[in-house]
Amino acid sequence: MSENICVQIKGEAPNEVAHIAAERLLERGINAVAQPSPDGCLLVLESENKSKKVLPVELDPHDTPDFAAEKIIDLLAENGLAISETSDYTPEEEEEIRRRLQNLGYIE
Amino acid sequence: MNVDRVLVIGLDCAAPRFMFGNEAFQLPNIQGLMERGCWGRLRSCDPPITAPAWACMMSGKDPGTLGCYGFRNRTGYSYGGMAIANAAAIREKRAWDILSRLGKKVVLVGVPQTYPPAPVNGWLVADFLAPDTRADFTYPRALKDELRGAVGEYLLDVENFRSDDKPALLERIYALMHNRFDTAGWLMKNKPWDFFMMVEMGVDRLHHGFWKYCDPGHPKFEPGNPFANVFREYYEAVDDRVGELLQLAGGDTAVLVVSDHGAKAMQGGVCINQWLAGQGYLKFKERGGGDAGGPAAFDPSRVEWAKTKAWAAGGYYGRIFVNVEGREPEGIVPAGQYEPFREELARRIEAMPGPSGQPLGNIALKPQDIYRQVKGIPPDLIVYFGDLGWRAIGSVGHPGIFTSENDTGPDDANHDYDGIFIMDDGCGRGGEQLHKLRIGDVAPTVLALMGVEPPEGMQGRPVC
Numbered sequence: 001m002s003e004n005i006c007v008q009i010k011g012e013a014p015n016e017v018a019h020i021a022a023e024r025l026l027e028r029g030i031n032a033v034a035q036p037s038p039d040g041c042l043l044v045l046e047s048e049n050k051s052k053k054v055l056p057v058e059l060d061p062h063d064t065p066d067f068a069a070e071k072i073i074d075l076l077a078e079n080g081l082a083i084s085e086t087s088d089y090t091p092e093e094e095e096e097i098r099r100r101l102q103n104l105g106y107i108e
Numbered sequence: 109m110n111v112d113r114v115l116v117i118g119l120d121c122a123a124p125r126f127m128f129g130n131e132a133f134q135l136p137n138i139q140g141l142m143e144r145g146c147w148g149r150l151r152s153c154d155p156p157i158t159a160p161a162w163a164c165m166m167s168g169k170d171p172g173t174l175g176c177y178g179f180r181n182r183t184g185y186s187y188g189g190m191a192i193a194n195a196a197a198i199r200e201k202r203a204w205d206i207l208s209r210l211g212k213k214v215v216l217v218g219v220p221q222t223y224p225p226a227p228v229n230g231w232l233v234a235d236f237l238a239p240d241t242r243a244d245f246t247y248p249r250a251l252k253d254e255l256r257g258a259v260g261e262y263l264l265d266v267e268n269f270r271s272d273d274k275p276a277l278l279e280r281i282y283a284l285m286h287n288r289f290d291t292a293g294w295l296m297k298n299k300p301w302d303f304f305m306m307v308e309m310g311v312d313r314l315h316h317g318f319w320k321y322c323d324p325g326h327p328k329f330e331p332g333n334p335f336a337n338v339f340r341e342y343y344e345a346v347d348d349r350v351g352e353l354l355q356l357a358g359g360d361t362a363v364l365v366v367s368d369h370g371a372k373a374m375q376g377g378v379c380i381n382q383w384l385a386g387q388g389y390l391k392f393k394e395r396g397g398g399d400a401g402g403p404a405a406f407d408p409s410r411v412e413w414a415k416t417k418a419w420a421a422g423g424y425y426g427r428i429f430v431n432v433e434g435r436e437p438e439g440i441v442p443a444g445q446y447e448p449f450r451e452e453l454a455r456r457i458e459a460m461p462g463p464s465g466q467p468l469g470n471i472a473l474k475p476q477d478i479y480r481q482v483k484g485i486p487p488d489l490i491v492y493f494g495d496l497g498w499r500a501i502g503s504v505g506h507p508g509i510f511t512s513e514n515d516t517g518p519d520d521a522n523h524d525y526d527g528i529f530i531m532d533d534g535c536g537r538g539g540e541q542l543h544k545l546r547i548g549d550v551a552p553t554v555l556a557l558m559g560v561e562p563p564e565g566m567q568g569r570p571v572c
Binding site: 060062063064066067069070071074088089092093094096097098100101103104105106107108 | 157158159178179180192194196208209211224226227228229236237239240243247248265268269270313316405406421422423424499501502503519
């Protein structure tokens with residue numbers, strides 16, 4: 001059974017940041033949920049990483065919630081969480097790009 | 109010397125011969141930067157292609173380290189599986205990612221391989237790898253509507269590039285250029301920034317679309333043609349727009365003007381899969397492998413894989429893939445013979461005679477020899493036909509190995525190894541010419557200008 005990883009988020013708007021990060025992780029196939037906690041918010045995710053970890057994060061007040069969430073995802077990757085990026089194309093979009101690259105001479 | 113801000117103006121495919129030396133156009137704004145600062149030829153990555161060159165430039169890492177060898181890369185060892193290498197394929201941090209995380213405000217416009225847009229500490233308008241402008245091609249998402257209201261519809265790239273209607277094509281290239289500079293100018297005026305980077309793709313499109321009209325050395329050049337001056341006029345127009353950005357940037361801004369690779373006349377195409385077939389390395393199920401009556405795209409379903417040792421994909425450079433036993437589904441080259449076979453193939457490609465009977469001057473590179481690391485699935489050989497004078501043609505059914513026609517339509521130019529590097533960092537270098545610059549030097553330079561130590565793993569060196 002895989003252990004959970006927790007990110008303890010403190011600072012301004014921790015709930016919003018946690019929700020954004022959870023949403024991004026879910027898009028990448030990683031189960032994550034934001035849970036309010038007494039002094040901030042917990043981002044809890046299931047992972048194959050066997051070592052139980054609590055990662056503290058103090059939010060930079062100059063960061064937008066979006067960018068703060070991105071930094072948390074970076075932190076998770078640095079701590080061993082395998083996060084696969086999605087190329088974000090539908091099959092139709094991929095064909096459009098393929099056609100464009102072919103038209104421009106980059107590929108055949 | 110630290111500066112407050114850094115502005116990078118990327119001109120995709122801008123060629124040194126038009127910026128430096130005897131053939132240089134009169135470009136007062138860009139050449140003013142050279143005269144106050146420093147300049148030189150900038151050796152691109154291998155392969156010298158937009159993707160991954162801009163990513164290599166701004167990460168300071170080579171294609172092998174990025175695991176990106178072109179716009180499409182193998183996803184596995186099947187005979188057809190390729191994925192488009194957009195932003196998701198670039199896992200290494202680029203200069204703006206590092207600066208963002210240090211609290212610097214960044215703005216990016218049209219930098220290749222930035223779609224889909226990842227969050228930055230600032231604003232990002234992505235590149236032509238966005239499927240269309242209905243997609244979320246900006247960060248934040250709301251920036252898209254803001255831009256539409258301010259400068260109009262964002263143009264991702266030139267439509268209908270393969271058109272024979274050259275006047276209309278030229279208009280569309282100009283429209284793209286002005287749209288890019290309009291977008292950059294508006295962002296420069298209306299958003300706070302510490303690092304600003306834009307890439308203008310029109311120069312590349314112009315070179316590929318019009319080289320034969322402007323270069324007397326091109327095999328199809330005709331003196332007195334109506335497009336003989338389009339290069340000079342376009343570069344001058346770009347220079348005017350650069351001047352506007354320099355005015356907006358103001359003092360305490362280090363400015364770089366760079367390109368990811370250069371360009372040269374395309375002499376013709378080498379039908380590499382037909383060559384492989386003729387040499388016995390590739391076996392088709394039916395004669396020629398193409399439809400009766402003309403060329404056809406290379407179709408893996410028409411290959412007798414159990415009798416095939418290698419196949420290729422074309423483009424501005426050639427990619428050769430070896431059919432390895434235990435690696436590819438029907439591989440026949442024993443794993444223990446892979447290196448000797450690859451060596452044999454490389455030597456035979458390099459010895460290939462051209463139409464004149466003399467060696468064409470091909471260069472065959474092994475990824476393991478040229479990269480610090482080899483991630484992902486590289487081609488087994490990277491080939492520059494005729495030292496990049498000839499395009500790689502992957503389609504089959506051509507009358508011969510060499511063709512003067514491109515398989516995807518009119519294209520007059522191929523890429524070249526050297527782009528440009530021009531920098532005015534306010535240090536008063538007085539026109540210093542720099543040598544042996546490499547594309548991986550740009551990211552460390554940008555970081556150093558902003559007082560940031562380039563992180564471990566960056567393969568270039570700061571030039572400031």
